[in-house]
Amino acid sequence: MTDRTAPVVSIDGPGASGKGTLARAIADRLGWDWLDSGLAYRGLAWVLVHEQDGRVDDETVLAGLERLRFETVSRRWHLFVGDRDVTAELGGEDLGDQASRVAVRPDVRARLLPLQRACLKPPGLVAEGRDMGTVVFPEARLKVFLTASPEIRAERRWRQLSAGGIHANLYRLTEAIRTRDRRDCGRETAPLRPAEGALVLDSTERTVPDLVAEVLARLATAGLPGREE
Ligand code: DC
Numbered sequence: 600m601t602d603r604t605a606p607v608v609s610i611d612g613p614g615a616s617g618k619g620t621l622a623r624a625i626a627d628r629l630g631w632d633w634l635d636s637g638l639a640y641r642g643l644a645w646v647l648v649h650e651q652d653g654r655v656d657d658e659t660v661l662a663g664l665e666r667l668r669f670e671t672v673s674r675r676w677h678l679f680v681g682d683r684d685v686t687a688e689l690g691g692e693d694l695g696d697q698a699s700r701v702a703v704r705p706d707v708r709a710r711l712l713p714l715q716r717a718c719l720k721p722p723g724l725v726a727e728g729r730d731m732g733t734v735v736f737p738e739a740r741l742k743v744f745l746t747a748s749p750e751i752r753a754e755r756r757w758r759q760l761s762a763g764g765i766h767a768n769l770y771r772l773t774e775a776i777r778t779r780d781r782r783d784c785g786r787e788t789a790p791l792r793p794a795e796g797a798l799v800l801d802s803t804e805r806t807v808p809d810l811v812a813e814v815l816a817r818l819a820t821a822g823l824p825g826r827e828e
Pocket of ligand 1: 727
């Protein structure tokens with residue numbers, strides 16, 4: 600059950616800025632749950648692509664939304680379509696692009712709001728996405744906005760894909776990242792932007808341990824020390 604008194608750390612930012620790595624590290628340190636909210640939008644895109652032949656009329660989208668739910672598996676919120684855990688199938692670039700397209704719709708965002716909020720329960724939640732600190736969890740105890748240049752983000756994505764044996768074109772990846780940034784930042788409902796008072800971090804020239812250390816230091820100041828290792 601949702602417990603709005605449980606604490607939240609929000610981490611927002613564009614794709615491939617390192618949000619996932621940072622969020623997981625902070626959640627591990629605190630012993631809290633970890634929510635990657637992008638899974639909800641990717642999950643909807645998955646349903647539309649795999650089960651609805653890519654149709655995006657209102658009725659089909661609504662029916663798709665009805666089938667999504669989050670469930671925790673070892674402190675991470677996984678995305679289910681009906682009884683099927685599709686979390687591991689949601690990583691691709693194409694699905695990310697489709698997700699960004701359905702995410703501009705106010706009706707989709709409104710329907711996914713309670714689903715995400717229901718992920719908050721004790722001892723706490725680290726939530727990453729585009730609007731965690733601005734819309735979904737405005738009460739977050741610490742709000743982080745993580746960014747990096749499009750070029751370095753495309754390079755990271757390229758490395759990830761190469762490591763997985765997928766050949767990608769770096770120039771096209773950079774263009775795709777720029778297009779998605781424009782869509783996510785330019786939409787009317789819950790556009791990507793730093794929440795008021797957010798700790799803005801640029802990961803372009805910083806290592807993950809360095810960023811984790813800065814967030815942990817801020818947490819300590821906010822009275823949320825990490826558990827002993
Ligand atoms: O973080 P990601 O790449 O998994 O997100 C995929 C798309 O989903 C992103 O381009 C926009 C949308 N999204 C969103 O609108 N709000 C969120 N909180 C998370 C993702």
